[in-house]
Amino acid sequence: MYQKYIAVIGALLCGVAVSRAVEDKMVLQPGPEGVDKWFGSYYNKQGVNNGILRVGGWGDYYNSLIKFDGATQTVPGSFKRAELWLYHFNTTRPTDINMWLLKTRWSEAPWDHANLAGYYLGRYYGPSIGSGWYGIDITSSVNYWRLAPSLNYGLLLTPAANDNRYDEFYSSDSSSVTLRPKLHVIYDLDFKMPLPGGKAWKLTVEAGGKANDGIDDPFHKGTTYYSLDFSPWSVQASGIGPMYPETDAPVLAMEGGKVYFVGNDPGHPNGYHVKIDHGCDNDTSSGFQTVYSHFKSPPLVTKGQIVIQGQKLGIMGNTGISTATHLHVTAYFQGTASGEGTDPQLNQLSIEGRLIKDYKLNSLSPSTPIFYPSSNVIK
Structure with missing residues (x-):
């Protein structure tokens, strides 16, 4: 004693x-429960949910919509940045991408994207020729959603050119499980x-x-x-x-x-x-x-x-x-x-x-x- x-x-x-x-990250990679699709300005205007996301066009425009419901969940440490990662394949004539932070709701149902509105975020260089992961910094968008979770309506990706240029990515419905879209939420521990x-x-x-x-x-x-x-x-x-x-x-x-x-x-x-x-x-x-x-x-x-x-x-x-x-x-x-x-x-x-x-x-x-x-x- x-x-x-x-x-x-x-x-x-x-x-x-x-x-x-120290830095760590949370990786969100939803499967069929993920919310994404593409639609055209002339063909396929109703929207297509077939395992790919398409951005580009030839006379008309092909646009893609994507939303991560888990983007607003609490992270263990201090939020630092966020990155959207898409896997592009067989790219021969890529187009740069314009991105919009949406302020109106939509769904994967046909035609349920007719009245889209959003804030323009900027133009991003398109993916390289060939196949591989393509990343875009979306820190400002995720930070906005974290402050107002009810306003997480996702993102709209549109082509900067429609002269027979296309970017094609695997969607959350793709059978290539490991190549589905990913959201990296990076934070400090x-x-x-x-x-x-x-x-x-x-x-x-x-x-x-x-x-x-x-x-x-x-x-x-x-x-x-x-x-x-x-x-x-x-x-x-x-x-x-x-x-x-x-x-x-x-x-x-x-x-x-x-x-x-x-x-x-x-x-x-x-x-x-x-x-x-x-x-x-x-x-x-x-x-x-x-x-x-x-x-x-x-x-x-x-x-x-x-x-x-x-x-x-x-x-x-x-x-x-x-x-x-x-x-x-x-x-x-x-x-x-x-x-x-x-x-x-x-x-x-x-x-x-x-x-x-x-x-x-x-x-x-x-x-x-x-x-x-x-x-x-x-x-």
Whole structure:
């Protein structure tokens, strides 16, 4: 019992670093439920919904309509920009594209586009000759829809020329599933410590596996991840006063996202644990994910649940392959491995403004505790 009254003598407190955000994205790529079609000014005036989108013409004009219902959904971090991606095919004589932000409703039903009106956004260079992905920055449009979701009527794409020039793209009804239109919503993530703020928490294993007991842990650095271990011992964020062993320390979401896995088996190597995708797009093959392991009891969230930064996920514990109460937290970035055996994006990931790879033990005396402050707020 006397331990909780030991003053922080010989311990080191790392101060708060400058905030550094990292970029992630949510990818929306609807299937047949997507809303898009093309129509002509003379032929096919009623509208065509046949797996392609056409922009161009030869005497008449072919125009395309597209709308992403998910464009206004909440993103985990701070919205940054948005990009429309269309896959063009067999392009031989491309045309530049004029784009309009629509202010009137339409649907895929025949003729339900007769009274279109909108705001002109500008002229964009057309796709290159051949086939491939064609991107347009639509940040201003998505930002407008996010401010007024009820006004999301989509976009109109019209040709800048109709002298036998055509751009053809796959639509959301295409049988080429991976080539359907995509909306990339890009945002900044600002990760916080996975433990309550107002305190600084004792690091016991750093990224790379160096532990304060002198025994290296091999599960702390891989080609797509870094891991850290924190014990239940904490001090006041100011560094003044005693250090305490916390009882039932809450484990918090480091940033907003979508729960894509909940481990309810205490016998699993990770014990009770939670996995969060910070892309919120059901695609864990790209972007950032975080994993929180060894909870004391079953997690407090469910698979598919959207969580916000600071949301309580569970209680620090000792389930799974674990020898003492602690939190094992892992940050993943799925992509092309390079650099120091990890992705460049992962090497840029910071927690509380400090790069995750810079969460270090005392290099001169690993047994001397180092505490890292948190500003995360329990939600």
